[in-house]
Amino acid sequence: xxxxxxxxxxxxxxxxxxxxxxxxxxxxxxxxxxxxxxxxxxxxxxxxxxxxxxxxxxxxxxxxxxxxxxxxxxxxxxxxxxxxxxxxxxxxxxxxxxxxxxxxxxxxxxxxxxxxxxxxxxxxxxxxxxxxxxxxxxxxxxxxxxxxxxxxxxxxxxxxxxxxxxxxxxxxxxxxxxxxxxxxxxxxxxxxxxxxxxxxxxxxxxxxxxxxxxxxxxxxxxxxxxxxxxxxxxxxxxxxxxxxxxxxxxxxxxxxxxxxxxxxxx
Numbered sequence: 001x002x003x004x005x006x007x008x009x010x011x012x013x014x015x016x017x018x019x020x021x022x023x024x025x026x027x028x029x030x031x032x033x034x035x036x037x038x039x040x041x042x043x044x045x046x047x048x049x050x051x052x053x054x055x056x057x058x059x060x061x062x063x064x065x066x067x068x069x070x071x072x073x074x075x076x077x078x079x080x081x082x083x084x085x086x087x088x089x090x091x092x093x094x095x096x097x098x099x100x101x102x103x104x105x106x107x108x109x110x111x112x113x114x115x116x117x118x119x120x121x122x123x124x125x126x127x128x129x130x131x132x133x134x135x136x137x138x139x140x141x142x143x144x145x146x147x148x149x150x151x152x153x154x155x156x157x158x159x160x161x162x163x164x165x166x167x168x169x170x171x172x173x174x175x176x177x178x179x180x181x182x183x184x185x186x187x188x189x190x191x192x193x194x195x196x197x198x199x200x201x202x203x204x205x206x207x208x209x210x211x212x213x214x215x216x217x218x219x220x221x222x223x224x225x226x227x228x229x230x231x232x233x234x235x236x237x238x239x240x241x242x243x244x245x246x247x248x249x250x251x252x253x254x255x256x257x258x259x260x261x262x263x264x265x266x
Contacts, residue, residue: 045157045206045207046206046222048104048206050106051104051105051200052106052107053233054199054203054232054236055101055196055197055199055203056107057109058109059192060102061102061110061111063193063196063197064095064098064102064145067095067098068095068141068145070091071091071092071095074088074091075088078131081131081134082131089126089162089165089168090165090168090172092126093162093166093169096122096160097166097197097201098122099115099118099122100119100157100160100204101203101204102118102119103115103116103118104154111145114147114148114149116153116154117152118145119152120152120155121140122141123160124137124140126162157203157207158207159204159205160204161204163205163211166204170198170202173194173197173198174198174258176194177195177235178251178255181235181247181251182248184242184244195236198228198254199228199233199236202226202228202229203229205225206221206225206226212265217265220264224261224264227260228254231250231257234246234253235250
C-alpha cells in the first residue's frame, strides 16, 4: 500500500508509483576517548560501526517517508518552495544522509533494491538551485523510492552534504526530542525515528572537517561526533525501555554534547 502522502504527491506531478548496541551517556564519553590512536594521529575518523547499532533501518525509513511527504508539500508550487527554502534544504540533506545510511546498512530493508540510485537522486535534489530542478530531481527520487531500478555507484562514508543545513537539522531534531521525551510513551515512535536520524547525522558529519580550523583539533571533532552518536544510543535504549527519566537524562547528554561542540568549533 502506498502512503497517503505519496499518492497525493504522485497525483500532483502526474506519476503513478509507490515502505543495539547502546551505551549509557557516561560510557559514551569513555568511548570517545578510546578511538583508535593510529587513526586519530593521522587526522582520520574512526571506522564506522554497523549502522544497525545506532540507526535501525525501519526507523530511518520512517523518517525518510516523513521527509518525502514534507518535500512534496514544499514543491507544490514555486512560491512555497521559495518561501520555505530553509525547510527544503534541511529536509533534502536529511534524505541524502538517510539514503547514504540505507545504502550502507547491514540490515535488509524495503528500500534496498536501489539504495545507491536513491542516494544520488537525493543528492541532486539537495543541490537543486531552483524550483524546476528541484521538482525534476524529486520526481526521479519518487520513482526510485517506488521500486524503479537504476544502476548507480555505491556511496561511501565521505562527506555528502553541505554542513550548514545539516547542522540546522541537528538543532531542529534535538529540540523535537526535548519535547518528545516529556510524554515518552505517547511520543515513542516519533522519538525512535528522530533519534535514529540524529545518530545518522552525527556519523555523516564526522569525516567533514569544514568547521575544524586547526587540523590538530580533528580528534576532538571525531570524539564529539561519537559522543553525540552514542548519546543517541542511550536515548534510544531508554525509549525502548519506556524509561522517561533516563530518556530525559540522555537528552541532557545530547544537549551537553552539542554545546561542547559549539564551544570549540562554532
